[in-house]
Amino acid sequence: MTVNLSKGQRISLEKTARRSLTRVVMGLGWDARNIQETRKVGGFLGLFTKDEVFDVKQSIDLDASCVMFDRAGDVVDTVWFKQLKSRCGALVHTGDNRTGDGDGDDEQIIVDLPRIDGRIRHLIFVVNSFTGESFAEIENAVCRMVDSESNTEIARFELSGGGHHTAQLMVRLSRDDNGWTMQALGVPCNGQTFVDLLPTIKPYLV
Numbered sequence: 001m002t003v004n005l006s007k008g009q010r011i012s013l014e015k016t017a018r019r020s021l022t023r024v025v026m027g028l029g030w031d032a033r034n035i036q037e038t039r040k041v042g043g044f045l046g047l048f049t050k051d052e053v054f055d056v057k058q059s060i061d062l063d064a065s066c067v068m069f070d071r072a073g074d075v076v077d078t079v080w081f082k083q084l085k086s087r088c089g090a091l092v093h094t095g096d097n098r099t100g101d102g103d104g105d106d107e108q109i110i111v112d113l114p115r116i117d118g119r120i121r122h123l124i125f126v127v128n129s130f131t132g133e134s135f136a137e138i139e140n141a142v143c144r145m146v147d148s149e150s151n152t153e154i155a156r157f158e159l160s161g162g163g164h165h166t167a168q169l170m171v172r173l174s175r176d177d178n179g180w181t182m183q184a185l186g187v188p189c190n191g192q193t194f195v196d197l198l199p200t201i202k203p204y205l206v
Helices: 013-017 194-204
Strands: 010-012 023-032 034-041 050-057 062-070 075-079 091-093 107-112 120-129 138-147 152-158 167-176 179-189
Touching: 010 013, 013 152, 013 179, 023 062, 062 091, 062 107, 062 138, 062 194, 075 091, 120 138, 120 194, 138 167, 152 179, 167 194, 179 194
Parallel strands: none
Antiparallel strands: 010 179, 023 107, 023 138, 034 050, 062 075, 062 120, 091 107, 120 167, 138 152, 167 179
């Protein structure tokens, strides 16, 4: 059964999945809000036209990224649209979706848990609008963790919309002697890439 996370909630991945996990997928999905556009229609030879309002589908480019930190809070590696695979090979970004069209996950980051570099303590998953659109222009934004071996959704977290922020810290994965935990962050912030978000991330590396 999927756990619907609230902001700040933390769960044990393996206890929630009720099995030992090796490969999981962090999926991000969103839809662009329709905007209204006024057009002149009708008329003969361009005369007697009238204004009509149409719903127009936008294309919103959100980018999912993962920043990996060691115990000291230093960046060890990253995965984003300009680097689709981590240096240790444990994380793979499936590619950039520039519109938000379609159902399900628009972007995915595959995580092979046993292969993650031993120095890494925290994985922070973030989303940002590279082209500057705010979250006021999107809807149905959600991130979810899936056990890829069984294709079972472990947990999901609805991202806050309606604000004028252009980025958000989504989820933190952390490991200790008891295994991996997942915490919903849901922290609004601003920036085009994960680099701009590093000052906001720092307080959550505890």
